Amino acid sequence: MASSQPPINIGTRRSTLAQIQARSVQAALKSAYPDRTYNICPVLSQGDRDKVTPLQQLSQGENAKSLWTGELEAMLESGELDLIVHCLKDMPTQLPENLTLGSILEREDPRDVLIISPRLPKETTLSTLPPDATIGTSSIRRAAQLRRLYPSLKFADLRGNLGTRLAKLDAEDSPFAAIILAAAGIKRLGWHDRISQYLSSDSGGMLYAVGQGALAIEIRKDDEKVKEMLSKVRCERTTRACSAERALLRALEGGCSVPIGVETSWRGGRGVATGAEPARDYGKDGKAIEEEVDLNEQELFLKTVVVSVDGKEAVEYETARKVKSVEEAETLGRDVAKILLEKGAAAILDKISKEKQWDAKKKLEEASLAT
Numbered sequence: 135m136a137s138s139q140p141p142i143n144i145g146t147r148r149s150t151l152a153q154i155q156a157r158s159v160q161a162a163l164k165s166a167y168p169d170r171t172y173n174i175c176p177v178l179s180q181g182d183r184d185k186v187t188p189l190q191q192l193s194q195g196e197n198a199k200s201l202w203t204g205e206l207e208a209m210l211e212s213g214e215l216d217l218i219v220h221c222l223k224d225m226p227t228q229l230p231e232n233l234t235l236g237s238i239l240e241r242e243d244p245r246d247v248l249i250i251s252p253r254l255p256k257e258t259t260l261s262t263l264p265p266d267a268t269i270g271t272s273s274i275r276r277a278a279q280l281r282r283l284y285p286s287l288k289f290a291d292l293r294g295n296l297g298t299r300l301a302k303l304d305a306e307d308s309p310f311a312a313i314i315l316a317a318a319g320i321k322r323l324g325w326h327d328r329i330s331q332y333l334s335s336d337s338g339g340m341l342y343a344v345g346q347g348a349l350a351i352e353i354r355k356d357d358e359k360v361k362e363m364l365s366k367v368r369c370e371r372t373t374r375a376c377s378a379e380r381a382l383l384r385a386l387e388g389g390c391s392v393p394i395g396v397e398t399s400w401r402g403g404r405g406v407a408t409g410a411e412p413a414r415d416y417g418k419d420g421k422a423i424e425e426e427v428d429l430n431e432q433e434l435f436l437k438t439v440v441v442s443v444d445g446k447e448a449v450e451y452e453t454a455r456k457v458k459s460v461e462e463a464e465t466l467g468r469d470v471a472k473i474l475l476e477k478g479a480a481a482i483l484d485k486i487s488k489e490k491q492w493d494a495k496k497k498l499e500e501a502s503l504a505t
């Protein structure tokens with residue numbers, strides 16, 4: 135039977151991973167509302183189009199993030215789209231005035247993973263890499279944490295979608311011994327067999343990015359209909375955990391380039407579970423172990439680290455608390471931010487922002503000399 139209601143238009147970026155993510159949201163909506171029809175609308179962003187300008191240059195200034203989502207957000211505002219599927223980790227903590235985060239879905243494995251060059255043994259880990267090995271990553275968070283724990287490793291920029299990055303690692307003349315990626319993307323693309331090590335506080339010492347592994351849906355603030363629909367595809371565990379992480383990030387005023395690592399898990403009640411629903415933990419093979427638990431009986435455990443870019447200074451803090459709402463989760467995040475700042479994160483972040491200003495000033499001078 136054909137639906138009399140208009141189709142729901144789902145906006146996404148064009149990459150294979152983005153489209154897989156959009157299809158999973160479509161499937162979740164379809165199973166909650168089988169009578170509605172759904173279109174997936176892949177949109178090429180300015181950031182996807184421009185592969186020449188160095189990323190750091192492209193992403194400077196106030197509207198850094200809109201580079202990736204500006205076109206999509208304009209289409210959402212105009213009504214061409216009804217929702218946009220994002221990786222939560224790529225979403226700024228502040229959104230345009232008339233748009234809002236409509237829903238956060240169940241989190242995939244939030245961890246980072248180590249992927250090894252085919253020239254090295256598959257079972258290689260961070261601690262068994264050749265001492266002067268070069269790691270390909272453009273993430274300051276990943277490089278800073280690794281510099282701190284493995285001072286002999288070297289780092290080189292590596293950008294592009296996940297397929298491009300793997301191809302650059304595998305190339306005959308590749309400068310990289312290994313790369314670090316998010317498990318979530320690798321798993322969604324079905325490339326599990328390339329993972330040599332799952333990184334965490336217990337293995338390799340790496341904490342992940344705020345929001346990593348979770349999908350988020352952006353909608354118009356006044357769109358009550360879509361808001362109502364999304365209430366059926368939201369994950370309370372992930373939403374509370376990620377709300378704490380994002381409130382922490384917001385309070386530290388960190389952009390994606392600031393080295394803040396987090397690890398959240400739900401504890402107590404019954405068993406241990408990471409920030410996903412149903413409660414789950416990840417075994418050594420990266421497979422989820424599931425069990426039923428009452429969220430309000432559990433504590434949200436939050437582990438955090440802020441590292442200087444050179445890896446020489448670091449501030450760590452961890453705590454656990456029952457959080458019975460998103461608001462309580464956000465309070466936890468802000469409280470942890472305050473403690474981190476007092477423990478020395480303020481000095482680390484100050485230094486980074488001064489260096490950034492200095493860098494921008496130098497670029498501006500160079501640019502005016504050139505004209």
Ligand SMILES: NCc1[nH]cc(CCC(=O)O)c1CC(=O)O
Nearest residue numbers: 221223315316318319346347348
């Ligand atoms: N930095 C880009 C990015 N943004 C989201 C993901 C996929 C993981 C996720 O959904 O959080 C990735 C790739 C990566 O970091 O390896």
